Amino acid sequence: MTVREIDEALAGWKSRLDAAAQNLMDLQAEPTYRRLTGCSGVSQPPLTGTSAARVKPALNQIVHVFELLDLLRATVERAADLRDNLPALFGADEKIREIQELLRGASIHLPAIDVPLEQRTLLDGARSEVCISPSDLLAAMVKEFQAAKDTVMAVDKAWSTLVPMLDGAAARIAALRARAKTTAGLDSADRALDDIRAKVMADPLGAAASLDGVEASLTAREKLHREIESAFAAAHAQLDAAVRLHTDAVDACSQSRLKIAASAALPSPAGDEKVEGLRDWLRRLEKKYAEGMVDPVAVGLRNWTAAAEDCMAQERAALAANRTPLEARNELRGRLDAFKAKARACGVAEDDALAELARRAEVILHTRPTDLDRATAAVTAYEKALNSVRRHATT
Numbered sequence: 183m184t185v186r187e188i189d190e191a192l193a194g195w196k197s198r199l200d201a202a203a204q205n206l207m208d209l210q211a212e213p214t215y216r217r218l219t220g221c222s223g224v225s226q227p228p229l230t231g232t233s234a235a236r237v238k239p240a241l242n243q244i245v246h247v248f249e250l251l252d253l254l255r256a257t258v259e260r261a262a263d264l265r266d267n268l269p270a271l272f273g274a275d276e277k278i279r280e281i282q283e284l285l286r287g288a289s290i291h292l293p294a295i296d297v298p299l300e301q302r303t304l305l306d307g308a309r310s311e312v313c314i315s316p317s318d319l320l321a322a323m324v325k326e327f328q329a330a331k332d333t334v335m336a337v338d339k340a341w342s343t344l345v346p347m348l349d350g351a352a353a354r355i356a357a358l359r360a361r362a363k364t365t366a367g368l369d370s371a372d373r374a375l376d377d378i379r380a381k382v383m384a385d386p387l388g389a390a391a392s393l394d395g396v397e398a399s400l401t402a403r404e405k406l407h408r409e410i411e412s413a414f415a416a417a418h419a420q421l422d423a424a425v426r427l428h429t430d431a432v433d434a435c436s437q438s439r440l441k442i443a444a445s446a447a448l449p450s451p452a453g454d455e456k457v458e459g460l461r462d463w464l465r466r467l468e469k470k471y472a473e474g475m476v477d478p479v480a481v482g483l484r485n486w487t488a489a490a491e492d493c494m495a496q497e498r499a500a501l502a503a504n505r506t507p508l509e510a511r512n513e514l515r516g517r518l519d520a521f522k523a524k525a526r527a528c529g530v531a532e533d534d535a536l537a538e539l540a541r542r543a544e545v546i547l548h549t550r551p552t553d554l555d556r557a558t559a560a561v562t563a564y565e566k567a568l569n570s571v572r573r574h575a576t577t
C-alpha cells in the first residue's frame with residue numbers, strides 16, 4: 183500500500199465504523215428494543231414461544247456485534263497510530279507493511295470458543311481460535327446486525343399492528359356470520375382470536391403467525407361465500423333460461439305434432455316436473471345456505487348446475503328436432519311460391535298441367551299434418567314441369 187492508499191483506507195474505515203456505531207445506538211434507542219431488554223426502567227415482558235426462541239438470540243447478537251465493533255475499532259486505531267508515527271525516512275517501509283497487514287490481513291484475533299466434542303477431529307483442540315481480516319469481520323457483523331434488527335423490527339411491527347388486525351379479523355367474522363345467518367364454522371375462528379389476544383404481549387411473533395393462519399382461513403371462507411353467491415345468481419339465470427327453453431321446446435313439439443305427419447317419433451322435451459324439480463332443488467339449497475351449511479351447498483350447487491345442463495341439453499335437442507320439420511315445410515312453401523312467380527314471369531303459369539301440379543303441391547303443403555315426403559315430391563315435380571314447359575316455350 184502507498185501512503186495515500188493507507189490514508190484513504192483509514193478514512194473509509196472511520197466512516198464505516200462511525201456508521202456502524204450510530205446504527206447500533208439507534209437500534210438500542212428503539213422503544214421496542216428498550217422494552218425487550220428492560221432498559222431505562224421499561225418493564226420487560228416475559229417472552230414465550232416463538233418470540234422467546236428468536237428474540238433472545240437476536241439480543242445476544244447485538245451485544246456480540248458491539249464486542250466485534252470494539253475489536254475492529256482497536257485494530258483500525260492501531261493502524262492509524264502507526265500512520266501518525268510513520269518515519270519520514272528509515273523504517274517507513276516496514277511500518278507500511280505492518281499497517282497493510284492490520285488493514286488487509288487476518289489481523290483480528292476473535293475470542294476463543296469451545297468446540298463440542300462431536301464437531302472435533304482427532305487433531306482439533308477443545309477451543310477454537312480464529313483470526314480474521316477487518317473486511318471479513320465487518321461483513322459478518324453486517325449479517326449479524328441485519329438478522330438481529332429484523333427480529334426486533336418484526337416484534338415492533340407485531341406489537342403495533344396486531345390489535346388492529348385482530349379487530350379487523352373479528353369484524354370479518356361478524357360479517358361472515360351475518361352473511362350466512364349462522365355461527366357454523368366460525369366459532370373456532372373466534373376462539374383462535376381470543377387465544378391470539380391472550381399471547382400478543384408474551385409471544386407477538388407467534389401470535390402474528392397464528393393470526394396469519396386465521397386470516398388465510400377467513401379469506402378462503404370469504405372467497406367461498408362470494409363463489410356461492412355468484413353461483414346462486416348464475417343458477418337463477420340458468421333456471422330462467424331453462425324455463426324459456428322448456429316453453430319453446432314444448433311449443434315446438436306441439437306444433438310439430440299438429441302440423442307434420444310422422445312427428446310422433448321425434449324426441450320429446452323434458453316433463454314439466456323436471457324443470458319444477460330444478461326450481462325446488464335450488465330453493466332447498468338457498469335454505470341450507472341461510473342455515474349456514476356452506477360447504478355442502480357449494481357441492482350441491484355444482485351438482486345442480488350439472489343437472490340443469492343435462493336438462494337444457496335435452497330441451498335443446500327436442501327443440502331442434504321438432505323445429506326442423508316445421509322449417510322444412512316453410513322452406514318448401516317458399517320454394518313453391520318462388521317457382522310460381524317464375525312461371526308467371528315466363529308467361530306459363532296458366533298451363534293446365536303446370537297449374538294442376540301447383541294446386542296439388544299447395545294442398546299437400548297446407549294440409550295438417552303435412553306429409554313432408556309427399557310435399558317434397560310435389561314441389562320437385564312442379565319444378566321439373568316448369569323447366570320442361572319453359573324449354574318448349576322457347577323452341
